[in-house]
Amino acid sequence: MALVLAIQHWRHYLLGKQFIVYTDHKSLKHFLQQRLSSPDQQCWLAKLLGYQFEVQYKPVWENKAADALSRCNDGEFTTMVSYPTWLDGKNLIQEVTNDSDIQQMVAELNINPLGKSGFNVKQGLLFYNDRLVLYSKSPSIPMLLKEFHSTPTGGHSGYLRTYRRLAENLHWIGMQRTVRDFVRACDVCQRKKYDSTTPGGLLQPLPVPHVIWEDLSLDFIMGLPKSKGFEAILVVVDRLSKYGHGILLKHPYTAKSVAELFVKEIVRLHGHQIKDEFCLSSGDGWAN
Known part of the structure; x- marks a missing residue:
């Protein structure tokens, strides 16, 4: 909403002062008095609390300052456009023109334009x-790398941004x-930049179990093609x-159904030790 954004943008000037808001949106004139019927309106009104202002409606045909450029008299309209020019561009083209390997490819493409995929010749230059x-091994490549990376325009960007600028x-x-x-x-x-990620710590090995079926690992294999309604596998490994x-x-399955299936298929086969530990440590958590 433009009204809310404008007031928030200039809040440091408007807080504690009485001001007038001019708008060509007539319904905003009654925004503070009307009944709010949507969550968006309630959110906008909450952001306007604390400001002392009055909304005045101004018809479009009177609001000439807003679109003065579109109402100017017909006539010549001139603009000034500035853009950077590369001073060494002619030297680079001259170097490409004098290179024997590139000129050999240009000659081959002139004979067979479709001989090399992606390559074409324009005005005697290979593209x-x-x-x-x-x-x-062009001697201009170090100069280009310095221009696109080390200059203020390059800004010492990373590898990907520097490469994209050159590859354009x-x-x-x-x-x-x-x-x-x-x-x-x-x-x-290397001197000024630093790694923004936390260095990885050492791997912490799991303790070695001393009894079989005392320490288990569980994982799910998903995305399998359906076979008799089944499309996932719960893998349990000692x-x-x-x-x-x-x-x-089968989908859908819940934590409770998986826990019941674990008791039925694993605890039933490998003793009461798993059952006691499982019920005390995992049963309630899975059910929830």
Whole structure:
């Protein structure tokens, strides 16, 4: 809602002061007096509490300042557009033109335009998916990497952003590896940037059980094709003997039904020790 957003945006000027809100939305004039019938209206009204304002309706034809550009007299309308230009672009094109390997591919494509997938020739230059092709050992590549990564425009971005900027217009063999190695070797990035993720700790091994069917591991295998109505498997494995059971399940199943199936298929076969520990530690939790 524009009214709420505008008042919140200028709240540091409007709090504690009486002000007038002009709008061409006539129903907003009665917003504070009407009966609220939707949760959205209640939320908006709660955000306006504490402000002292009056809403005044202004018809569209009187609100000339809002769309002054669309009401200007017909005539010549000029704009000034600025855009960056690459000063070394001519040198790069001259280098591509003088490269023998690229010119050989251009000659082959002139004979057979469909001979190399993705490559085409435009105005005597070789393009791959509409990107200018450079020789992989071109002396301009280090300059390009520095321009797209180390300059204020590049902003020392990471590998992916630097690669995407270059890949918009350029292509050479081994481009991803070259960009990755350059970013990894950047001295500023290595000094100033830090890893934002918490380093992984050491693995904590589980204690080794001393009795079979004392410590079990359970897991579900999902997404199986239906067979007689079954489409999931509950896998129960004894951690000491590595003996396992596979119990078929049908959707939908709950924690209570799985617990009952565990008692029926596992506890029934492997003694009362599991049953006692299971009922005390897991039965109520699964049922809930």
